[in-house]
Amino acid sequence: MGKIIGITGGIASGKSTVTNFLRQKGFEVVDADALVHQLQKPGGHLYQILVEHFGEKVLLEDGELNRPLLASLIFSNSEEREWSKETQGQIIREELGSLRDKFSETEELFFMDIPLLFEQDYASWFDETWLVYVRRDTHLDRLMNRDQLSQESAETRLASQWPLEEKKKFATHILDNNGSRERLLSQVVTLLEGGDAHARD
DSSP states (O other): OOEEEEEEOOTTSSHHHHHHHHHHTTOEEEEHHHHHHHHTSTTSHHHHHHHHHHOGGGBOTTSOBOHHHHHHHHHTOHHHHHHHHHHHHHHHHHHHHHHHHHHHHHOSEEEEEOTTTTTTTOGGGOSEEEEEEOOHHHHHHHHHHHHTOOHHHHHHHHHTSOOHHHHHTTOSEEEEOSSOHHHHHHHHHHHHTTOOSSOOO
């Protein structure tokens, strides 16, 4: 059975910088968001469920899901958020579980990037959890710039996840991403070499 490390953070906190680096180093990284995209493509399990629930208004002309519209429908309504968490969450958990079991057989060490790792009770799956951490003001700025969001929309997105300060209490290791990319990746290298990137507060 391989060692499994869970990577988490917030929207636009820098997780993809870490996971891209790990892939370049030859590690397998299961990306929960990429899996969701796959399941939401026409013919995918989640696609059918979302169209049945929201109706054809969530479809683009080419039949693909209108992701920005879907996100705004879910994020702006607490009942829809709860529905999404329950319904989509269960299917995603089953699919991620299959991938975890598969890589446990073949990989000595592999990673799973799960944005809602703590919120949705995935922590027990992992030998260690790494949190990519940024201060809230930096986090807000990065999210607004990355997704071209207003401050209000960005605040709503961040409010749908636990604050990173809260997640720090649960993570095995904290990767501080308030500085440069190089500084972030040097912490990853330290952890891969068996050191401690950042002592827990």
